[in-house]
Amino acid sequence: MIAENHLYLRTPTAADAEDFLDFVRVNRRFHRPWVYPPATKAAVLAYVRRCQRDDFAGFLVRRTDDDVLIGVFNLSQIFRGGFQNAYLGYYGSSLVAGRGYMTEALSHVVKHAFHHMNLHRLEANIQPGNAASVALVKRCGFRKEGFSPRYLKVGGKWRDHERWAITREDQRKSGRSRRR
Secondary structure (H helix, E strand, C coil), X not given: CEEECCEEEECCCHHHHHHHHXXXXXXXXXXXXXXXXXXXXXXXXXXXHHCCCCCEEEEEEEECCCCCEEEEEEEEEEECCCCCEEEEEEXXXXXXXXXXXXXXXHHHHHHHHHHCCCCCEEEEEECCCXXXXXXXXXXXXXXXXXXXXXXXXXXXXXXXXXXXXXEHHHHHHHHHHHHC
């Protein structure tokens, strides 16, 4: 579990299934067309099992004061060896949009990935029209590396994505510059 300030992150369990499904139902319009999270109990339980694998890490974001689920972060396709990389995916709650929770949470996920999981690089692939998501990764020190046409199939359609990334060295630099 990662806990600081206004929120905490932890790996989902089967006990989170109903709360997760409520979160998905409430935020369905907010998430579309950017992401299609698990929307059935069976799919959520499959996601929980996936979070137990070595090549995947999932985190639920909850507020500390009321335990409300406000976001989800996933590190997928975790590669070891000479690459030490993972792909970052996330989605938040419309109920707290614009209040800084996802920025705080992503900062914790990045620190955890680099300092506890010993990764070197995180990559986020974001659909160009998703301005809020692009703004989030920019605030957390990611840099744009490129554009990939028809990169991922989301919601049944091949969609263009911008490639954003951060390395351990980038995170150290941005952490120092924010403290000044």
